[in-house]
Structure formats: structure tokens, C-alpha cells
Amino acid sequence: MNGIIKKIVFFILLGLIVFPGGNALGATPEFSQNYIISDFELTNSKSMSLEEINNFLVKQGGALADLYVADLDGKIKHASEIIFGASQKHEINPKVLITLIQKEQSLITDKAQKQSQLDWATGFACYDGQKPVSRFAGFTNQVYRAAWRLDYFLKHPWEFKFRPGQTSKTRTSLIAPQNLATAALYNYTPHVQANKLFWKIWNMWFSGEKGLLPEGSLIKLANEQGVWLIQNNKKRPFYSKNVFLASYNYKKVRTVNQKDFARYSIGDPVLFPDYSILKEGSNFYLVFKDIKRRFNSYELVKKIGINPEEVIEVNKKDLAFYQDGSIINTPYPTGSLVQNINTGAVYYIVDDIYHPIVCKDILDNNFSYRTLNKINSLELELLKPGEPVKLTDGTLIKSNGNPSVYVISQGKKLAIADEETFLALGYDWANILETSSVVLDLHPDGEVLSLTSI
Numbered sequence: 001m002n003g004i005i006k007k008i009v010f011f012i013l014l015g016l017i018v019f020p021g022g023n024a025l026g027a028t029p030e031f032s033q034n035y036i037i038s039d040f041e042l043t044n045s046k047s048m049s050l051e052e053i054n055n056f057l058v059k060q061g062g063a064l065a066d067l068y069v070a071d072l073d074g075k076i077k078h079a080s081e082i083i084f085g086a087s088q089k090h091e092i093n094p095k096v097l098i099t100l101i102q103k104e105q106s107l108i109t110d111k112a113q114k115q116s117q118l119d120w121a122t123g124f125a126c127y128d129g130q131k132p133v134s135r136f137a138g139f140t141n142q143v144y145r146a147a148w149r150l151d152y153f154l155k156h157p158w159e160f161k162f163r164p165g166q167t168s169k170t171r172t173s174l175i176a177p178q179n180l181a182t183a184a185l186y187n188y189t190p191h192v193q194a195n196k197l198f199w200k201i202w203n204m205w206f207s208g209e210k211g212l213l214p215e216g217s218l219i220k221l222a223n224e225q226g227v228w229l230i231q232n233n234k235k236r237p238f239y240s241k242n243v244f245l246a247s248y249n250y251k252k253v254r255t256v257n258q259k260d261f262a263r264y265s266i267g268d269p270v271l272f273p274d275y276s277i278l279k280e281g282s283n284f285y286l287v288f289k290d291i292k293r294r295f296n297s298y299e300l301v302k303k304i305g306i307n308p309e310e311v312i313e314v315n316k317k318d319l320a321f322y323q324d325g326s327i328i329n330t331p332y333p334t335g336s337l338v339q340n341i342n343t344g345a346v347y348y349i350v351d352d353i354y355h356p357i358v359c360k361d362i363l364d365n366n367f368s369y370r371t372l373n374k375i376n377s378l379e380l381e382l383l384k385p386g387e388p389v390k391l392t393d394g395t396l397i398k399s400n401g402n403p404s405v406y407v408i409s410q411g412k413k414l415a416i417a418d419e420e421t422f423l424a425l426g427y428d429w430a431n432i433l434e435t436s437s438v439v440l441d442l443h444p445d446g447e448v449l450s451l452t453s454i
Helices: 003-016 039-043 050-060 079-090 094-105 115-119 139-155 180-188 192-205 241-247 258-262 298-304 360-366 377-381 419-424 437-441
Strands: 068-070 076-078 218-221 228-231 234-237 253-256 276-280 283-288 291-294 336-340 346-350 353-356 373-375 396-399 406-409 412-416 432-435 445-449
Touching: 039 094, 039 139, 039 180, 050 079, 050 094, 068 079, 068 139, 076 079, 079 094, 079 139, 094 139, 094 192, 115 139, 139 180, 180 192, 218 258, 360 432, 396 437
Parallel strands: 218 253, 336 373, 396 432, 412 445
Antiparallel strands: 068 076, 218 228, 228 234, 276 283, 283 291, 336 346, 346 353, 396 406, 406 412
């Protein structure tokens, strides 16, 4: 957003929003399995100096307070230097690495009872029911590899199961990560309770340090109008009361001082939640990110099956920050899974294009949480044919009778060179989809993943 627009947002904010005074004190943060820490917190590699890391480890008095080991260059260094070096090399917050070590082996506060605690300090290449990969043992290896894998996910999210905007299943829960950092932590440890422990340790030691406000705080300045959302280390303005009321509550707004308020630069304005249905006058819109799409008729809105209570009444000013998208002429703007009642064939329809699903494995893998609706051949004839549906990115796949394992990435299949690469990336053998060569052949070949290439 350019400076002029930011100023416009600010003046609209001051002129339009009048909220009741908020609490002076913020509420104790609550655990959300879909949002653990912010992207900024995960990647803030400058959060601690080497000296601060060392002082923290010494103060806690655990095994790392007086641990000296060989670094990657062969020189003997203190544990704080290993953590600092890994954080700088891979641009991961050293606080995250400290929290990870405590979560896995409690080495920040406790003395090691056995060598294996140091050998597997961050839990890298240690998976449920599987023997750890010996080449990754050792404190230095563990810390550097943990930082490497978190960074690798941030740069290649499409190669992994958990991603923002997509619902995936751990062994016990459905997870819909709200940001990259949360997805990265689930790809590292795919268990809710383990990530809740990470969150507890993080909040005990690092959340809210130096007067910084917790992620997700709703704030206002005393004696001034306007409410802001703290997100990814920025303050995001609400440009209308309707946007605020769509997802938030007045009771959670806290009043802050000018010093804390000034710590944050201005971010993009908060908009309505993606896929909201908005009504302005006689027009209905579907919004996604900063795009608004007008429905050609109210009949299409009703065909989507939206509850009338979910439609948000807005004014023209509420729509001012949305760009115009294409007009919606079908009841499938957000995608619909359908079955032809005449032939039994299954399709995924988006807008006016239907995409065939050529194998049940793709249906089960991609659409396990969606309802299968019915459609007839005459309705399909009004739509355009599209390309077959491919497997979702991050799916592990092999064909029947072939030992080669691939991961789907941006529509391509990337061969995984060997077991060590497979485990280093944090993949689980139990998650491999074994299917027909027909499904495999839908995806063109991509690069080969190996530890030497990544």
C-alpha cells in the first residue's frame, strides 16, 4: 500500500469509527490450535544477540548453560553460539529454537540425564514409531537442521501437508493454519498437544517482551477514535465499523499508550473475512482478499445455500478498498464437488468450468471434507470442460508396484531421492498415497529432491 492510501485509511478511520472505550488491560492469551505464533515471530532472527542467548541459557541453568560442542566448522563453541549461528544462517528466530529445544528435551531448564537428549535436542528426524536417522544425531546437527527445515517450509510451502488456507488432519484433529508459521510448526510436529506445549513455553518466556503487544491484540489510543489489529508486527486499521463487527467484539479492545502504539508501522487495512457475502443496496457481492465480485442475481446467492443471517449489510464506503472482479453468473464461485446423476461421473466446478475427477483416490485425497452434490447432464452442458483435477500440493504419492516416492508440488511430481531426504523433510511413510499410474501421469515431472540439492 502506498503512502497516500495509508493516509486516506487513517483519516477515514479517525472520521468514521467511534467505538466504546476498551479495557486498559489485555486479556491473557488463549491457545488456538490454528494460530500459534506470527510469521514475524518465527523469522525474527534479530530478536536476541549472541550475548543475550548466552545469558538466557546461563540464567535457566539447564544442560546448555555450560555445553561446548563442535560447530559445523569443527571449532568448539558454546551452545549459545550454535543457536545463534543456526538462527542467522537460516533466518529463524533464536527464541523459536530455544523454545523447540525445551519442548523436545527440556534442556534449557534441566540437566541432561542421558546423551540421547543432546543427540536429539530438537527432535529433528525423530518420528513416531520410527528409528531416528543416525546421521542427524548431535546437538549441532539438531539445531542447524531444525532451523533449516523451518526455513525450507517457509520457502516451499506447497511441498508440505499443512499450509495456510487449507484444512488438514493430524491423527486426532482437523487443523486449518491461519499463517505460515503455524503451518511450519505442524509440519515439524504434527500433533496439537505438542504445539500447545510449544505455545505455553513461548508465552512463558517470550510473548509480550519489552512492552510489545500480543499478536491479535485489538487496540486504541486513549481519547482518540479508531481501532487497530496487531498482526505480524504491524498495526492494521479497521476502516469501518461493519468490518470490525463481522469478526470482533468491543470488549476485547484495549487502550494503549502512545509509546507502545508508535512501535508498530501501519499495515494493510482489515477487510471482511474471505468469502463473505456482502449486500449493498440491491447488489450482492462475494469478497476474497481485496477483490469483490458481484452476483448477477439474488437467485444465484440463494442457490449457493447461504444462510440469510450470514449476509452482511454494508455501505459503499465499506466496498471502497475492494477492486472489481468478474461478475458471478453461476452458483459455483467458491467451487463445488458434484456428481452427474445420469452417468455417475464426479467433477469439481469453479464458476462456469467443470473439471473431471478421474480417480477415487483424488476424490478422497482432495475433497475428504466436502459434500458431494448432484447435477444432471443438461446442467453440465451449460458449463465449459476444464483440465482434470490434480492431487493437492504436498501429497506424497507412489504408484502400485513402484518403490519411487514423489511429493506433489505446484502441480508437478518431485521425486524424493532417498530415505534420508524423505525423513529430513519431515515426511511420514504412513501418509504416502499408493495409487495407479494414471494418477501419477497426470502430474509432469519436476526436480529431484535430495539433501545435496536442498
